[in-house]
Amino acid sequence: MNGNIMNKNELILAGIESPADVQDLSLEALKTLSDEIRETIIRTVAQRGGHLASSLGVVELTVALLKIFSPPKDRIVFDVGHQAYAYKILTGRRDAFSTLRTKGGISGFPKREESPYDFFDVGHAGNAISVAAGLAQARCFNGDDHKVIAVVGDGSLTCGVSYEGLNQAGAAEKDLIIILNDNEMSISPNVGAMAAYLNRIMTGQIVTRFRAEVKNILKNVMGEPIYSLAKQFEDALKGFITPGKLFEDLGFKYVGPIDGHQVKHLVETFKNIKRFREPVLVHAITCKGKGYCQAEQNPSRFHGVGPFDIETGKVHSQPRPPSYTTVFGKALVKLASKDPKIVAITAAMEYGTGLAEFARLFPRRFFDVGIAEQHGIVFAAGLASEGYHPVVAIYSTFIQRGYDHLIHDVCMQNFPVVFAMDRAGIVGEDGPTHHGAFDIAFARSIPNLTVMAPADEDQLSDMLATALTLNSPVSIRYARADGLGVPIKKEPELIPVGKGRMMTEGEDLLIIAIGSMVDPAVQAADLLAKKGISAGVLDARFIKPLDEDLILEKSRAAGKVLVVEEGILAGGFGSAILELFSDKGLGGGSAVRMGISDAFVEHGTRAELLADLGLTPEGISAQAVSMLKDRPESKLRRFSSIRL
Ligand SMILES: Cc1ncc(C[n+]2csc(CCOP(=O)(O)OP(=O)(O)O)c2C)c(N)n1
Numbered sequence: 101m102n103g104n105i106m107n108k109n110e111l112i113l114a115g116i117e118s119p120a121d122v123q124d125l126s127l128e129a130l131k132t133l134s135d136e137i138r139e140t141i142i143r144t145v146a147q148r149g150g151h152l153a154s155s156l157g158v159v160e161l162t163v164a165l166l167k168i169f170s171p172p173k174d175r176i177v178f179d180v181g182h183q184a185y186a187y188k189i190l191t192g193r194r195d196a197f198s199t200l201r202t203k204g205g206i207s208g209f210p211k212r213e214e215s216p217y218d219f220f221d222v223g224h225a226g227n228a229i230s231v232a233a234g235l236a237q238a239r240c241f242n243g244d245d246h247k248v249i250a251v252v253g254d255g256s257l258t259c260g261v262s263y264e265g266l267n268q269a270g271a272a273e274k275d276l277i278i279i280l281n282d283n284e285m286s287i288s289p290n291v292g293a294m295a296a297y298l299n300r301i302m303t304g305q306i307v308t309r310f311r312a313e314v315k316n317i318l319k320n321v322m323g324e325p326i327y328s329l330a331k332q333f334e335d336a337l338k339g340f341i342t343p344g345k346l347f348e349d350l351g352f353k354y355v356g357p358i359d360g361h362q363v364k365h366l367v368e369t370f371k372n373i374k375r376f377r378e379p380v381l382v383h384a385i386t387c388k389g390k391g392y393c394q395a396e397q398n399p400s401r402f403h404g405v406g407p408f409d410i411e412t413g414k415v416h417s418q419p420r421p422p423s424y425t426t427v428f429g430k431a432l433v434k435l436a437s438k439d440p441k442i443v444a445i446t447a448a449m450e451y452g453t454g455l456a457e458f459a460r461l462f463p464r465r466f467f468d469v470g471i472a473e474q475h476g477i478v479f480a481a482g483l484a485s486e487g488y489h490p491v492v493a494i495y496s497t498f499i500q501r502g503y504d505h506l507i508h509d510v511c512m513q514n515f516p517v518v519f520a521m522d523r524a525g526i527v528g529e530d531g532p533t534h535h536g537a538f539d540i541a542f543a544r545s546i547p548n549l550t551v552m553a554p555a556d557e558d559q560l561s562d563m564l565a566t567a568l569t570l571n572s573p574v575s576i577r578y579a580r581a582d583g584l585g586v587p588i589k590k591e592p593e594l595i596p597v598g599k600g601r602m603m604t605e606g607e608d609l610l611i612i613a614i615g616s617m618v619d620p621a622v623q624a625a626d627l628l629a630k631k632g633i634s635a636g637v638l639d640a641r642f643i644k645p646l647d648e649d650l651i652l653e654k655s656r657a658a659g660k661v662l663v664v665e666e667g668i669l670a671g672g673f674g675s676a677i678l679e680l681f682s683d684k685g686l687g688g689g690s691a692v693r694m695g696i697s698d699a700f701v702e703h704g705t706r707a708e709l710l711a712d713l714g715l716t717p718e719g720i721s722a723q724a725v726s727m728l729k730d731r732p733e734s735k736l737r738r739f740s741s742i743r744l
């Protein structure tokens with residue numbers, strides 16, 4: 101299919117009310133249905149944004165699964181879940197699909213509360229095999245006989261947890277089906293030894309090479325007559341050496357590789373394996389982006405994409421200041437060009453973390469470790485122990501995977517590893533699995549770790565330079581957002597560790613803000629000034645160590661303190677301030693905290709969700725007004741903020 105998506109009538113899809121309807125369709129109808137689903141996905145994602153290429157790659161797979169298996173009796177779980185759009189469309193969410201990823205609309209990932217056909221909430225990679233193992237065990241306890249199927253991408257076979265799942269499931273000998281959806285892509289081309297192994301299976305090299313080796317041995321060691329005899333048994337030999345021997349050795353019946361776009365082939369295969377009573381792995385070869393030429397040609401760009409023009413594939417965009425991610429990538433390249441000890445590590449997010457330019461310029465110092473956050477952190481610790489200066493760029497939500505390693509392998513030994521925690525705070529449409537809500541709370545409790553958050557993009561560049569001068573671990577958190585458009589200094593300035601700064605002075609109230617909340621706090625002070633309220637704004641810059649002297653001095657002077665952060669309140673930055681007040685005798689009751697309360701934040705645009713949380717200039721100013729409501733009117737009108 102070219103860039104032209106015809107607005108055909110979706111005749112078959114229109115008749116699908118539940119997945120049971122798919123089972124009545126002929127093979128021909130299933131093919132047409134696949135085309136119709138593809139069009140629906142392309143049209144919807146072009147409007148809403150989303151995970152296009154991955155979802156297009158599994159349309160036939162999904163249709164064939166639903167032809168043979170019967171959810172909700174049979175359980176189908178998806179790894180990551182970003183590829184489940186066809187499944188959503190066929191399991192009762194066809195009409196709601198137009199609300200994909202919008203606030204109050206359907207989620208971009210499987211979600212139990214959204215549908216009885218979704219069995220597990222997901223968003224992070226690598227857990228599907230373990231989930232399936234748990235579901236199979238529960239089935240066994242309950243004496244049920246349904247099927248359990250995990251759809252897993254090749255990228256997810258770079259996750260350590262996938263092997264933990266295989267390890268148990270293979271030995272448990274329980275009836276369980278893994279569909280390995282191999283498109284040779286993670287977000288970028290897939291990496292590592294397993295990816296190379298799968299590629300050798302796919303290209304037939306494993307069988308061919310084995311046969312060539314056996315032939316040589318027979319010829320050289322046994323002589324020509326035995327070789328001729330063996331040749332007659334070549335077919336038997338071929339059958340004996342299965343291409344997925346690695347999986348067979350782990351206890352799985354390997355089936356494949358099969359073409360993941362041939363509905364007939366898929367349906368026949370699924371019909372056959374449905375009878376098996378043992379762990380099975382079906383290796384399906386698919387094309388990421390299948391059916392939309394722009395995505396087939398550039399699957400990385402269309403992995404997760406904003407609204408775009410279907411004809412051209414161009415993403416709709418306005419001129420905007422560079423994002424924090426872009427500024428980070430550029431700043432790191434600049435620093436690395438002067439310091440050969442700097443190395444950069446990503447866990448399968450080269451583009452998302454802004455490291456593409458670094459990878460191009462310093463290929464020997466760039467490491468994509470796969471979706472292996474835990475390994476990436478320990479790998480960095482190993483490098484740091486030998487005098488290198490690793491910068492580990494991982495999204496806040498994914499670094500949760502590496503928490504033990506952050507403590508045990510990096511901070512306990514005080515290694516100078518810099519963690520660039522991108523996507524810290526509210527990320528928007530990806531929702532609760534992806535919001536970076538917890539990193540302040542979990543980072544600030546770790547000894548030796550310095551924790552910073554820039555208020556603008558220039559400060560991010562300064563903080564990165566500062567972090568690389570410290571001989572200890574550092575975390576820098578920044579949001580999935582554009583910068584403020586401030587100019588970035590030619591040469592970064594080092595920031596004294598643990599020093600905050602005043603943005604505005606004020607006398608009625610002090611707003612202490614961190615990172616992405618500094619600018620809204622300053623804007624709030626402007627709104628408050630218009631109401632006759634004089635609010636000071638303190639940019640803490642460091643979550644740890646805190647600028648205790650400045651915070652205490654200004655808080656004492658103001659009397660009323662409002663702390664604002666884009667992170668979970670429990671144990672967060674505001675908690676750090678309250679601890680300080682309590683420890684230094686200021687009285688904890690005098691500070692009000694704003695941030696993410698004790699709940700998972702759903703999906704929506706970043707702006708909508710921040711507004712819901714009150715983390716906007718208007719929300720902060722409203723909170724300040726309510727804190728001051730008992731003050732005499734005359735006092736409030738005496739002061740105005742003085743912008744520094
Ligand atoms: C723990 C974790 N790290 C990183 C990601 C970001 N991520 C989402 S999908 C993806 C690639 C998945 O590749 P694969 O499983 O092969 O699926 P495909 O998109 O190729 O179908 C990555 C790295 C994630 N979701 N979870």
Ligand SMILES: CC(=O)[C@@H](O)[C@H](O)COP(=O)(O)O
Pocket residue numbers: 151180182223403404452523527530580
């Ligand atoms: C599914 C997944 O985990 C990623 O594709 C993620 O959605 C990327 O997020 P960004 O768009 O913020 O890079």
Ligand SMILES: [Mg+2]
Pocket residue numbers: 253254255281282283284285286
């Ligand atoms: Mg893949």
